[in-house]
Amino acid sequence: MNGIFQDWDANRGNPKGQLVMTLFRLAQQVRAWPEPWWLLGAPYLAFYRVGVEWVLGIELRFKTRVGPGLRLFHGQGLVVHEGTVVGADCALRQCTTIGNKTLADGTASACPVLGDGVDVGANAVIIGAVRIGDRAVIGAGAVVVKDVPPGAVVAGNPARVIGQR
Numbered sequence: 001m002n003g004i005f006q007d008w009d010a011n012r013g014n015p016k017g018q019l020v021m022t023l024f025r026l027a028q029q030v031r032a033w034p035e036p037w038w039l040l041g042a043p044y045l046a047f048y049r050v051g052v053e054w055v056l057g058i059e060l061r062f063k064t065r066v067g068p069g070l071r072l073f074h075g076q077g078l079v080v081h082e083g084t085v086v087g088a089d090c091a092l093r094q095c096t097t098i099g100n101k102t103l104a105d106g107t108a109s110a111c112p113v114l115g116d117g118v119d120v121g122a123n124a125v126i127i128g129a130v131r132i133g134d135r136a137v138i139g140a141g142a143v144v145v146k147d148v149p150p151g152a153v154v155a156g157n158p159a160r161v162i163g164q165r
Contacts, residue, residue, distance in 0.1 A: 003068030027062035083111035
């Protein structure tokens with residue numbers, strides 16, 4: 001089931017994270033059904049949108065590409081654009097925003113791509129067409145607008161490398 005068991009294990013001891021990731025993976029499965037069959041699952045997709053996004057405050061659209069083993073810590077206020085790609089075994093914390101930005105010409109940029117094992121601190125912002133390397137650590141409150149090399153530890157506004165993992 002596309003990572004559902006890995007997500008469950010990654011969120012062990014975190015019932016909210018387990019619930020959200022289970023609902024997320026099920027919504028992905030429903031949307032993957034061929035047309036017109038996925039329309040039978042439309043009520044579930046509506047439930048997911050209302051329950052997870054509006055009630056739990058976690059904007060993790062079912063169209064988002066997320067690798068197995070995503071850990072959600074204190075997920076309130078989490079916003080992940082549906083064009084974002086999140087690698088395997090990543091961790092996201094509360095009040096984090098990951099998405100695109102409006103360019104000077106008024107168009108939207110591409111969304112971030114997070115490698116495997118990326119750890120994102122609380123209240124971090126990752127915007128634009130940036131790549132976050134495998135096993136990178138994004139510090140709490142960091143504003144990332146440039147690529148982050150693999151294994152780097154970044155912090156600050158704008159984020160800069162302060163160490164290696």
